[in-house]
Amino acid sequence: MLMKRVAFASTIALWAGGALACEIDARVNIIGNEFPAIQTVGAGATECTGAEVKKNLTADHKDIHVAGMQGDPAEYTSAIVANSTLTILMNDDLVRPLDDLVAKHGQGLQKSQLITVDGKVMAVAFMANAQHLMYRQDILAELGIEPPKTYEEMLAAAEIIREKGVMQNPIGGAYAAGWNLAQEFNNMFIGYGGTFFKEGSAEPNVNSEAGVQTLNMMKALTEYMNPDFLTHDSNATNAEYRAGNIALLNMWGSRAATQTTADGVTDEVKAGHAIAGPMTVGGGTIPASTLWWDGWTVAKNISDAEAEATFIAMMNGIRPELMQDAEVASQAVWLIDGYEPTDAAIGVFDAAKAGTVPYPMVPYMGLMHGAIGNELSDFLQGKESAEQALADIEAAYVTAAKEKGFLK
Amino acid sequence: MKHRTFFWFFLPTGLAMLLFIALPIVSVVIQSVFAPHEAVLKTVENCTPLVGCTTETTIDQDATRAIRDAQPLGRFVGLDIYFDRAHLAVAEVSEAWAASQSWGEFSSKLFNLPLYRALAFTLTFTFIVTPLLIIFGLMIALAVNSLHRHLKGFMIFFSLLPMIVTPLIGSLILFWMVDSRGVIGSALVALAGDPNFSLKASTGLTWVMLIVYGVWHSAPFAFVVFYAGLQTLPKDQLEAAQIDGASRWQQTKYVIIPHLMPLVTFVALIQLMDNFRVFEPVVGFNASAHATSLSWIIFNDLGGETRQLSAASATSVLTILGVAILLSPVLVRTWRDFKGK
Numbered sequence: 001m002l003m004k005r006v007a008f009a010s011t012i013a014l015w016a017g018g019a020l021a022c023e024i025d026a027r028v029n030i031i032g033n034e035f036p037a038i039q040t041v042g043a044g045a046t047e048c049t050g051a052e053v054k055k056n057l058t059a060d061h062k063d064i065h066v067a068g069m070q071g072d073p074a075e076y077t078s079a080i081v082a083n084s085t086l087t088i089l090m091n092d093d094l095v096r097p098l099d100d101l102v103a104k105h106g107q108g109l110q111k112s113q114l115i116t117v118d119g120k121v122m123a124v125a126f127m128a129n130a131q132h133l134m135y136r137q138d139i140l141a142e143l144g145i146e147p148p149k150t151y152e153e154m155l156a157a158a159e160i161i162r163e164k165g166v167m168q169n170p171i172g173g174a175y176a177a178g179w180n181l182a183q184e185f186n187n188m189f190i191g192y193g194g195t196f197f198k199e200g201s202a203e204p205n206v207n208s209e210a211g212v213q214t215l216n217m218m219k220a221l222t223e224y225m226n227p228d229f230l231t232h233d234s235n236a237t238n239a240e241y242r243a244g245n246i247a248l249l250n251m252w253g254s255r256a257a258t259q260t261t262a263d264g265v266t267d268e269v270k271a272g273h274a275i276a277g278p279m280t281v282g283g284g285t286i287p288a289s290t291l292w293w294d295g296w297t298v299a300k301n302i303s304d305a306e307a308e309a310t311f312i313a314m315m316n317g318i319r320p321e322l323m324q325d326a327e328v329a330s331q332a333v334w335l336i337d338g339y340e341p342t343d344a345a346i347g348v349f350d351a352a353k354a355g356t357v358p359y360p361m362v363p364y365m366g367l368m369h370g371a372i373g374n375e376l377s378d379f380l381q382g383k384e385s386a387e388q389a390l391a392d393i394e395a396a397y398v399t400a401a402k403e404k405g406f407l408k
Numbered sequence: 409m410k411h412r413t414f415f416w417f418f419l420p421t422g423l424a425m426l427l428f429i430a431l432p433i434v435s436v437v438i439q440s441v442f443a444p445h446e447a448v449l450k451t452v453e454n455c456t457p458l459v460g461c462t463t464e465t466t467i468d469q470d471a472t473r474a475i476r477d478a479q480p481l482g483r484f485v486g487l488d489i490y491f492d493r494a495h496l497a498v499a500e501v502s503e504a505w506a507a508s509q510s511w512g513e514f515s516s517k518l519f520n521l522p523l524y525r526a527l528a529f530t531l532t533f534t535f536i537v538t539p540l541l542i543i544f545g546l547m548i549a550l551a552v553n554s555l556h557r558h559l560k561g562f563m564i565f566f567s568l569l570p571m572i573v574t575p576l577i578g579s580l581i582l583f584w585m586v587d588s589r590g591v592i593g594s595a596l597v598a599l600a601g602d603p604n605f606s607l608k609a610s611t612g613l614t615w616v617m618l619i620v621y622g623v624w625h626s627a628p629f630a631f632v633v634f635y636a637g638l639q640t641l642p643k644d645q646l647e648a649a650q651i652d653g654a655s656r657w658q659q660t661k662y663v664i665i666p667h668l669m670p671l672v673t674f675v676a677l678i679q680l681m682d683n684f685r686v687f688e689p690v691v692g693f694n695a696s697a698h699a700t701s702l703s704w705i706i707f708n709d710l711g712g713e714t715r716q717l718s719a720a721s722a723t724s725v726l727t728i729l730g731v732a733i734l735l736s737p738v739l740v741r742t743w744r745d746f747k748g749k
Contacts (some may be wrong), residue, residue, distance in 0.1 A: 062709050117466060370714065400494070403494075
C-alpha cells in the first residue's frame with residue numbers, strides 16, 4: 001500500500017513537473033530497444049501532456065519497427081535507433097528529415113548530436129557506445145599481470161590465470177550464434193584492417209587474409225571460454241562475469257555502470273571490477289571494436305502535427321537537466337550538453353580517442369551481418385576450415401544481396 | 409445429406425478456409441516469385457558523433473520510389489529464389505556432385521548448404537520423434553487405463569503437463585538445466601569426468617536433447633487420443649480372448665492395437681506435420697549453431713535486421729510441399745480405404 005502511494009505521488013510529481021516543460025497536441029508512440037539509458041529517454045518523453053504518449057521499449061524492437069512504421073499513418077511516430085538500425089529504416093524510406101524541426105524546437109542540441117546523411121538531419125543522437133575491455137583487476141594484480149592492451153596479451157593473461165588454477169575459462173565473450181557472434185567477428189576483422197566490401201560496391205571482401213586471421217584469433221579466444229560459448233549472448237556473458245567465473249571480456253560500454261549493481265553480484269566482483277579501452281589485435285593501431293551511437297528518429301508516414309509533437313516529446317526525453325541526476329549520468333556516455341563523464345564512461349571515451357571506427361552504415365551491411373552470424377559456428381566447432389567458413393559467408397551474403405537487389 | 413443442405417452447412421467453414429488458408433498460401437507463392445527491385449545507390453556524406461563526416465553509400469529514395477510505384481510487386485524472378493544457394497542450391501549441388509570423389513565428400517558439401525542442413529535435422533527429428541511418441545503415448549495410455557479409478561484423474565493431469573507447458577518455456581527450463589552450470593549439466597560433467605564436457609557444445613548431444621524434448625512434449629497428445637480410444641474397447645472381444653487364455657501381451661497385440669489402428673494413423677498424420685515444422689525448441693535451446701529447421705530458416709530470414717521476405721516465402725512454399733510429400737502415403741491409403749468402402 002505504501003509503495004502504491006509513493007508510486008502515485010511520484011507519478012503526480014513527474015506529471016506536474018513535466019506539465020510545465022512539455023505540452024503537445026498530437027499522439028506520440030515510441031519504439032526502441034530496452035536498456036537503462038533508453039528507459040530514461042522514454043520516461044522523459046512520456047512526461048509530456050496534452051496528448052497521449054505511448055512507448056514500446058523491447059529487445060525485439062528490430063523485428064517490429066519496420067512493420068510498425070510502414071503503414072500510412074505509421075503506428076510508431078518515433079523509433080529509437082543505432083547506426084545499424086537507422087540504415088534499415090532509411091532503406092525503406094521510413095524516417096523523415098528533421099532539419100525544419102531542429103531549427104524550430106532543437107535549441108540546446110549540440111551539433112555533434114545531429115546525424116546527417118546527405119546533408120539532411122535524419123536522427124538525433126543522445127549517447128555513444130562501444131565494446132571495450134572489462135576485467136577483474138584483483139585477479140590480474142594478484143598474478144602480476146598488466147591489463148591487456150591487445151588480444152594477444154589477453155590470450156597470454158588467460159593462459160597464466162588458467163595455469164595458476166584461478167579459473168578454468170577466464171575469457172568471456174558474447175559468442176552466441178547469430179547477431180552477437182557476427183558482431184565479435186566485425187570487431188576483430190576491423191582490428192586486422194579488413195574491409196567488408198570491395199571499394200565502392202556491394203561485392204563482399206571478407207574472404208581475405210584479415211578474415212583468416214580474424215577467425216584464428218576468435219578460435220584461440222574460444223579455447224579459454226566456457227564450452228557453451230555458442231549459446232552465450234551478452235546477457236549470459238555478463239551473468240558469468242557477475243558470478244565471478246570469468247576475468248576478461250570485451251563488453252558493451254552501455255553495460256559498464258550496471259555490471260556490479262545487478263542482483264547476485266559477488267563481493268569480489270564488485271571490488272575487482274575495472275574497465276579500460278578496447279584492445280587492438282595483430283599489431284594494428286585501430287582498436288578491434290566499433291563505435292556506435294543511439295538516437296531517435298521521427299517517422300515519415302505521419303502528419304506534420306504528429307511529427308512536431310514527437311520531436312517535442314523526444315526533446316523532453318533528452319533535456320540537459322536530466323544530466324544533473326547522478327544515476328542518469330552514469331547510465332551511458334551521453335552526448336547531451338551538460339553531461340560530465342563518470343568512471344563508467346572511460347572505456348567508450350578511450351575507444352573514441354583511439355580512433356575506433358563507426359559501425360558501417362551502408363544499406364547492405366545488415367545482410368552481411370546476418371550471413372556472418374549464420375555461417376561462423378561450423379568453423380568455431382572445428383568442423384570446417386577458416387577459408388571454407390569465409391567462402392560460405394560470402395556465398396550466403398551474395399545470395400541475400402541478389403535477392404534484395406544490391407547485387408546483380 | 410442433400411447437396412443443398414451440405415452446401416449451406418459447409419459454407420461458413422469453406423469461406424473461413426478460403427480466407428485464412430487458401431489466400432495466405434496464394435500470397436506467399438506470389439511473394440516467392442517476386443524480389444525487391446534493384447537498389448539505386450548513391451554516395452553521400454554522413455556525419456556522426458565522435459567520428460565526424462565520412463563518405464558512405466545509401467539508397468537513392470527518389471529513384472527507388474519511382475521504380476516501386478511503377479511495379480509495386482517488385483521484379484519478377486520466377487523460380488530463381490527457389491534455386492539459389494539459400495534454398496535448393498541447384499548450381500552448388502551439381503558442382504559439389506561433379507567435384508566430389510566420394511559420398512562422404514559430397515554429403516559434407518551438401519550439408520554445408522543451409523536448406524539441406526536444415527532438412528537433415530528436420531527429417532531426423534520427424535522420423536525419430538513421431539514413432540517414439542506414438543509408442544510412449546500408447547504405453548502411458550495403457551498404464552493409466554489400468555489404474556484404480558481414484559488415481560486416474562490425477563495421473564491424467566500429470567501426464568498432460570508437458571503438453572500444457574508452453575513449448576518455449578518448456579524448452580527454456582530444460583535448456584537451463586543442461587547448461588554446464590545447471591543441474592543436469594553439472595551431473596553430466598561429473599559423470600564424464602571432464603570439466604570441459606558440455607552438452608550444448610556437441611552437435612550430436614544437442615540433437616539428442618532436442619529429440620528427447622520433442623518426445624516429452626508431444627507424447628501426451630498421443631496419450632490423450634489413445635486413452636479416449638481405450639474407453640471404446642470391445643469388452644466381449646477382450647473377454648473372449650481372456651477365455652481363450654490369451655496373455656496380457658497377446659490381448660494388447662491382437663485386440664487392443666488393431667482396435668486403435670485408425671487412431672495411430674491419425675496421430676501419425678498430425679505429428680508428422682507438426683514435427684516437420686519443428687521450431688520452438690531450436691529457438692528455446694539456442695541450438696541454431698548445431699541444428700536448424702525449415703521453420704527456423706523462415707524465422708531467421710524474417711528476423712534479421714534486413715528482412716528477406718522473398719527468401720522466407722520460398723522456404724514456406726517448400727515447407728508446404730515437404731508436408732504434402734510426407735503425408736502423401738497416408739493420404740493415399742486413406743483414400744483407397746474410402747474408395748474400397
